[in-house]
Amino acid sequence: MRDASTAARPQDREQNAERLLRASAKHSYDPLTAIDWDAPVDPEQFALPAHRVSLHGTPMWHALGPRQRARLSVDQFASATSAGIWFELILMEGLVRHVYASDLTTRHAQYALTEVADECRHSTMFARYISTVGYPSARPSRRAQRLGRLHFLLNDTAMTFAGAIFVEEFADAMQREMIRDEGLQPLARAVARIHVIEEARHIGYAKPELERRWARMSAPRRAVFRRALAVLAQQSVAEIVHPRVYARAGLDPVAAQRAAHLNPYWRDARVDWARKAVGFFTELGIIDRSVEPMWRRAALLAPR
Ligand SMILES: [Fe+2]
Numbered sequence: 001m002r003d004a005s006t007a008a009r010p011q012d013r014e015q016n017a018e019r020l021l022r023a024s025a026k027h028s029y030d031p032l033t034a035i036d037w038d039a040p041v042d043p044e045q046f047a048l049p050a051h052r053v054s055l056h057g058t059p060m061w062h063a064l065g066p067r068q069r070a071r072l073s074v075d076q077f078a079s080a081t082s083a084g085i086w087f088e089l090i091l092m093e094g095l096v097r098h099v100y101a102s103d104l105t106t107r108h109a110q111y112a113l114t115e116v117a118d119e120c121r122h123s124t125m126f127a128r129y130i131s132t133v134g135y136p137s138a139r140p141s142r143r144a145q146r147l148g149r150l151h152f153l154l155n156d157t158a159m160t161f162a163g164a165i166f167v168e169e170f171a172d173a174m175q176r177e178m179i180r181d182e183g184l185q186p187l188a189r190a191v192a193r194i195h196v197i198e199e200a201r202h203i204g205y206a207k208p209e210l211e212r213r214w215a216r217m218s219a220p221r222r223a224v225f226r227r228a229l230a231v232l233a234q235q236s237v238a239e240i241v242h243p244r245v246y247a248r249a250g251l252d253p254v255a256a257q258r259a260a261h262l263n264p265y266w267r268d269a270r271v272d273w274a275r276k277a278v279g280f281f282t283e284l285g286i287i288d289r290s291v292e293p294m295w296r297r298a299a300l301l302a303p304r
């Protein structure tokens with residue numbers, strides 16, 4: 001396990017923030033002008049690789065035609081981006097609170113504001129993607145809205161950073177696969193490319209912050225934190241495929257959710273996309289034997 005006792009001393013914290021600010025100045029994008037939103041969208045093209053669509057390989061999948069499968073992948077990506085907006089709004093709120101409690105002459109606080117600006121552009125980009133491909137809504141599920149309200153109430157900065165690391169690493173893994181696959185919809189890949197580049201900095205900001213806060217946490221608080229993060233991770237991933245995705249494909253949403261839940265392809269996708277975050281949390285001891293079964297049940301950790 002990593003020794004976090006020396007994590008992020010004030011000078012290291014400032015150096016890290018300085019580096020991130022410099023990288024932001026060089027590689028930041030305005031998605032409204034950097035992406036060609038008017039280019040025609042080919043209805044035959046997938047947005048996610050076929051084997052990463054939640055129903056891939058199931059009898060329901062085999063009953064769909066090629067164009068319906070492509071549409072299902074586009075809707076799944078649109079649903080994932082709407083979950084992204086939900087999460088980014090929560091994160092922005094957490095970062096603003098973090099800044100409010102900080103000294104804005106520090107690079108550390110200035111970078112937090114820079115990250116808020118990045119997330120503002122991302123949420124706008126995701127919303128634009130959703131409306132461009134004709135997905136009907138960016139509203140999160142009721143369950144997700146409740147979780148968001150709970151996060152606002154608890155005001156736990158360590159949890160904000162831990163949640164950010166989980167969601168950002170998960171999205172990063174998914175979107176890197178999209179960037180690599182040249183056969184996928186160019187619009188979806190353009191969105192993924194901008195997001196991957198800018199999110200790498202956010203992960204580099206959140207990790208030492210979480211290490212620092214975790215090192216100071218008492219044993220009883222750690223025990224609660226471990227469980228709370230497992231719940232947050234599980235709920236965030238559940239939010240990725242909203243049941244309306246299935247309803248729009250003419251499928252029974254309850255039966256489709258059950259089929260996805262049992263689908264080994266979909267379990268592999270979640271385990272693969274969660275791998276980096278799970279590795280980091282395990283190294284710190286935020287995932288240990290007491291909560292491993294929760295991560296396994298959520299299909300975010302491979303079965304033994
Ligand atoms: Fe983002």
Ligand SMILES: [Fe+2]
Pocket residue numbers: 119168199202
């Ligand atoms: Fe981010």
